Amino acid sequence: MGVFSALTTAVSGMTAQSYALENISGNIANSRTAGYKRVDTAFADLVPDAALNRQVAGSVAAFSQATNSIQGDLNPTRIDTNIAINGDGFFVVDQRQSGVGANTQFSNSNLYTRRGDFDFDANGYLVNGAGYYLKGLKIDQVTGQLVGTQPDVLRITKEQFPAKATSSIEYRANIPAVPATTQKSQGGTEFLNPASVTAAGAAPNPYAANAAVMGNNISSFLATSIPGGSVTVYDELGKATSVEMRWAKIDNGNPAANPATSGTWGLFVAQDTSATAAGDVAYVQAGQTVSFGSTGQMVSPASGDITLPTMTINGTTITGINLTTGGNGVTQNGDVSGQIDARSIRQDGYTAGTLDRVSVSAEGAVIGTFSNGQVVALAQVSVARFNADNSLKRLDGGAFEETIESGPPIIGLGTSQMVGGSVEQSNTDIADEFSKMIVTQQAYSANTKVITTAQEMLTAVFNIIR
Structure with missing residues (x-):
């Protein structure tokens, strides 16, 4: 034998x-x-x-x-939708069965792959080179929260991103204790000429809320105030208009009655700088005056928020906008230039926009960049990890399916990271x-x-x- x-x-x-x-x-x-x-x-x-x-x-x-647990080299491709996993895990994918566009039918089964050469097809789906469709969770663009708990095939269309009306202007600046106004340079005081400000359309009163500067007083007003910067704001339809601000010092406060104050200022917003008649409004004062303490900090309004008046600028109505200073963002300190040092003027509104490009963050968020400058998380790529990666069953196209030996998937990146614009090689x-x-x-x-x-x-x- x-x-x-x-x-x-x-x-x-x-x-x-x-x-x-x-x-x-x-x-x-x-x-x-x-x-x-x-x-x-x-x-x-x-x-x-x-x-x-x-x-x-x-x-x-x-x-x-x-x-399956041995990682290949990560190769940059410069294609934003290509994704590589640096570490443990697999992309969750699905297969198409029939239909096109929004009517595409999928097998509704979770498969897994490390092949991350995803790109958009004609219908907005992210498909890799082997024909597998990427799955994940949508993100609510308003709340920023994940929608649902089970991975679904991602579809990202180039829908218009809606406009947002400006509600807040973040303002950071230093106002000089002695403004270098035209009147001051000609030997006069640094204070606003009260006669240039009309309260309730009649009596001059620079302390009145929403007092106005009429067209016939614009020269006097400009000579006794200094520019405070400008910012573009948006209405509900995304129409843009420029808000031009000027500051005028009203008095030095009342140190005798209140030693904590050292200056009172008025903030004015331009409505129609071309106005010339006594009945036409050129500038409107904000809802309250601004007072500073002896050390240059703002003491009034206590909240640090200044309400801008409701007004129409170049046909666009602005309303409900607060100028926020954060309490210490606006100060009154000495400045040899006598001009306002505006360190930051930012607002929170924007016009409507369309999707320009899509990229993927290290945490797996699909980030959309829109034509209006907004950057928003659109979806979260689902990643599955297994206790026994090498026990997955191999399928065509670099895909795998779960087996009893591999154990159930653990959804989440864990300690791994995603690398956008790259693909894992063999x-x-x-x-x-x-x-x-x-x-x-x-x-x-x-x-x-x-x-x-x-x-x-x-x-x-x-x-x-x-």
Whole structure:
């Protein structure tokens, strides 16, 4: 039986080495396939049951050994929608069954892949090079919260991003204790000429809320005030208009009655700078005056918010806008220039816009950049991790499906990160595969030699009979 067993063992060796060569050839063929995970070959000896002193080496069987947990190199592609996972995890994907556009039907089953060469198709779906559709969770653009709990196929269309009316202007500036007005440069005081401000359309009163500067007083007003900067604001329809501000010092406060105050100012907003008649409003004063303490800090209004008046500028009505200073954003300190040092003027409104580009953050958020300058998170890419990555079942196109051995998916990035504009390459090492090919070839040839030797021995046995 020894010679026949040798033949059987040699055949099993040839079969095992052929299996190994098949895996090697597949690895080499996919050495440039994005996200491909090579398949190694593991060998196991098969030993027949025998007495302790009669045991033999036995034959061999070959088994596949997955390398799903071994990451390939990350290659930059400069395509914003391409994604690579740096670390553990798989993209959750699905397959298309039928239909087009919004009526596309999917198989509604979760598959998993490391192939991240996703790009938009004609219908706004993110599809990789093997035809698998990326899944994730939508994000509510108003609340910023995730919508739903189960991953769904992502579809991002170029819908218009709605306009937002300006409700707040963040203002950071230093107002000089002594403004360098035209009147001051001509030897006069630094204070506003009260006659240039009309309260309730009649009596001059710079302390009145929403007092106005009429067109016939504009020259006097400009000579006793200094520019405070300008900012573009938007109405509900996204129509833009420029808000021009000027500051005028009304008095030095009342140190005798209130030692904490050292100056009172009025903030004026331009409504129609071309006005000339006594009945036409050129500037409107904000809803309250602004007072500063002895150390230059704002003491009134206590909240630090200044309400701008409701007015119509170049046909656009602005209303409900607060100038926020954060309490200490506006100060009154000495400045040799005598001009306002506006460090920051920012508002929160914007016009309508369309989607310009999409990118992916390290946390897996799909970020949309719109033509109106807004950057908004649109969706969250779903990533699944497994306790036994190498027990996933392989499918065509670099996809995998869950098995009992792999365990259920754990949704979440964990300690991994996403790299936008990159794709993970195959983890196949060509040099290593060629080395394994040489060893496999030699082992296969050695097994054929065993068969040749066994044949010669059997021939010798047959010749005994002759």
